[in-house]
Amino acid sequence: MSFGRGSRFPGVFVAIAVIAVARIAWAHPTVENVLDVDIGADHVTVVARVSMEEVLLAEAAGGAGASDEMRTQAARAHGAYVLRHLHVRADGRVIEGKLVESIPPGGNGSKLAVYRMEYALASPPPRVVRLDQDLLREFETWSASCVVRIRQADQPEYQIALLTREKSVEFDCEWPGGAATRPATTATAPVISAAATRVRIWPTLCDYFVLGVEHILTGYDHLLFVTALVLAAAGLWDLVKVVSAFTLAHTLTLTLSVLNLVSLPPRVVEPMIAASIVFVALQNVLWPGRRTGWSRLAVAFAFGLFHGLGFAGGLKEAMSGMPGTALGAALGGFSVGVEAGHQIVVLPLFVLMYAVRNYRAARPRTALAETILRYGSCAISVAGAWFLVKAVW
Secondary structure (H helix, E strand, O other): OOOOOOOOHHHHHHHHHHHHHHHOOOOOOEEEEEEEEEEOOOEEEEEEEEOHHHHHHHHOOOOOOOOHHHHHHHHHHHHHHHHHHEEEEEOOEEEOEEEEEEEOOOOOOOOOEEEEEEEEOOOOOOOEEEEEEOOOOOOOOOEEEEEEEEEEOOOOOOEEEEEOOOOEEEEEOOOOOOOOOEEEEEEOOOOOOHHHHOOOHHHHHHHHHHHHHHHHHOOHHHHHHHHHHHHOOOOHHHHHHHHHHHHHHHHHHHHHHHOOOOOOOHHHHHHHHHHHHHHHHHHHHHOHHHOOOHHHHHHHHHHHHHHHHHHHOOHHHHHOOOOHHHHHHHHHHHHHHHHHHHHHHHHHHHHHHHHHHHOOOHHHHHHHHHHHHHHHHHHHHHHHHHHHHHHHO
16 A cells, blocks of 8 residues: 655654554553541551552553562552651641552552551541652652542541642641631642532542543553544544544443442443544555444444543542542533543644645645654554553563
8 A cells, every 4th residue: 555655744744653662651640649647646657559650650660571570579569658748737737658568469459569657646536638759759750649538537428639740639627626628629829718619510520530630641541542534534534533433432330330330340431432542543454434424423432432542540448438529520511521531632633634635735635634644653553552561561
């Protein structure tokens, strides 16, 4: 099959793509952890459930090729790291903590490492407890988000907030004779008024919307798959259909996974996501007649099911135990955030390809669009192969 002649653009495009692929060592440079925080009158207990990606990064124990023994040793040592990078304040005072328990993945039926930390409080009981974290600050391209489930020890339900490197979480306590409790809030400033946090659902929805956007914009494997779909979209209706099929599929499995109705191990999900990138990209090049139509919709939907399980990731653990209303807000916000992140990539790329195909000198422009499609798909297939090797190695 001819790839066109007389232009240096394809070679430059491939060179840029290869350099970009070489810089991407991981598919998701954002990890998601869970913090369960119980505030007592004389102490704060934090149970941290931490992604193995973070453990291996922080301990420099390697990647997917690390043995089970190495992972266990790294998880045990990593508890001290989490303690150093999780900061608890009571009424503005920094509280020193200690690690009282460290459980490696599998030791508690979870795929996450679990650390129990306790922070002793001086009397009187705290009025405001604040959490900050700077996990993975040593890694320029990585960030860590923590879903915080926080409550006063005598309260039956946790409140939900999102803790990132840039955003703190504050909780107002209610002790006998004290002021009313304020819902947990994600804050960019040290003080947030009670009026701004009166509604609990809206902050949860907003926090998870932001998390969904960040998850996609740092999830290079998902973006590559969507890019391969968009490159081949012949028109707006084709784009709407293929994106809708992908959206329906990944929203379905994301929801079912979080509700513990569907589950597949990462050793199956991650290779399938990588294989989806290779397959769709090669389909663009080798079978141009199947770039659109029902066969493409079926491919987008089928692989979208695996991408949804990939989206779930740490969210399954993070959302477990959420009350129904908060769970709905979290799922809805995250799903909408994922789609918003997709559109940040999809719309500009589609507009560019549409302009190249249709602006004025139709035939030369069409040839250029086909060249971009073919060479772009080749570059995407290389990136997908890279992820596939990492997933199965």
